[in-house]
Amino acid sequence: MPTFQGNTIQDAIEKGLAQLKLPQDRVNVKVISEGKKGFFGLGKKPAIVHLEEKNVTVTNIKPAASAAPVQAQSRAKAAKSTAAKPAGKTPKKKAVAKKGPAKKAAASKKKPVPQKEQPKKPTRDDQIAISTATLHLTDITARIGTPTTVTVDRVDKTHVTYHLQTDKEGLLIGKHGKTINALQYLTQVYFNHNAHSKILVTLNVGRYRERREATLTRLADKAAREVIATGQPVFLDPMPSFERKQIHAHLADNQHVKTHSEGVDPHRYVIVTSKMTGF
Template identity: 30%
Template sequence: MQETFTGTTVEEAIQNGLSSLNVSEQQVKIEIEDPGKKGLFGVGRRAAVVSLTIIDPELKRYTPAELKSNAQVSEDEEPVIISEPQSQATVNEAAERNAEESQKPKKDLTASAGQTLQYLLQILKRMNIEATGTVTTKSNEVGINLESADAARIIGKRGHTLNALQTVAQTYIQQSHKGYVTVMIDIENYREKRRETLENLALNMAQKALRSHEPVKFEPMPNYERKIIHQVLVKMKNIETYSEGREPHRYLVIKSK
């Protein structure tokens, strides 16, 4: 889904597009078709032209008309709302129960991974979400792939709920397995879609930093998501990146050199 917008400057064209589609820069890929031209006393003036393409997995299924009318939920679909206090309470309860597991004998990775999956399914059940899942293990890495009719609720806005579940799983498995283990939870290939979104976002924000000559701050995100953005921008010689803040509110900053 791609649409073209114009303005007297590139920034104005971008803002016109974002306003028209009712989206943010984080949700689209921005391509500058024509930087425009100021002209002299109005002579030779040419409008700037940009193309915006929706890259946010949560918005790709909507048409431009639905986005413009702020139709985030179709008529035959009820909105799913997960309040932050509820989600945080669930995570806190899970973290408290992890302490009990620390006294149990250590298990091999496959057994620990399977136990972690069952633990996550119990948490989801308490959230009134039915789900199933499979696990894969490789070296010191564990992959957990979930399946559910309520995938959107498990993912949460920009993956916040999925990331919270992943933090719980990471803590839980460390209590039952010797050595450091990394856990990655996925559902409906969300992680790959999110990677695509972050890679495009990195390029968008890099161009913005170059145009404005001002530092551009990203929203707080997990370390592995910041790493994805850094890997894209490290190839750009005129851009530098660094992180600020403390976990879980640490964020990435990019600026032109």
């Protein structure tokens, strides 16, 4: 049985028809798998269909008997009837009723063209997005070898925190937090596309975020002291946007230094400069 794959069922059918070089009304379609979108490509499964050409029954039609003898007889009868009629008389033509107005009336009554129904846009729902993201996070962490229990803490209408509990915290966090930050970024993008409200997402493993915030605070204070002492700018290592915001917020009220970011993500970094020197 020939099977064909695609991102969607219709995509798989179209690929199969192209290979078989048949129109869709000439095949029987059997859906083997509807496929799965996955979470940004993770856990994605293709749609699979089976296409089979329909059996076409051909009926043999006997050729019609020759019409030559019949036509000859008809011409002979016509000749006799013409000879029997008296000369000089022309057969009267039957009056044909004009159908102009009727045709115009019929033409004016055109059948309405049915309009295709526009597909309804999917309704965005915050609670559905929160629940779906929980399932995806559970699935992804299991696939990367860090089975996790995920609990949700909705701080307010604009902020949701996912607490990930696992026996392999170090592996899930990754070096310098790269793994957990990547998962948080993917989850944030998912919410941006599927949630009704604008929601900020945080992923926390154990108390990693609290420890990281304390580290960033110490780093910002150290950079500020160095700038005040030397008058030279201090360039911090690249970090994600939400961590850069913590640096900016912590030093915003400092009377001696100011901060700004430069570069392009994921290599964007914070620069701490002196307000006195004008760097």
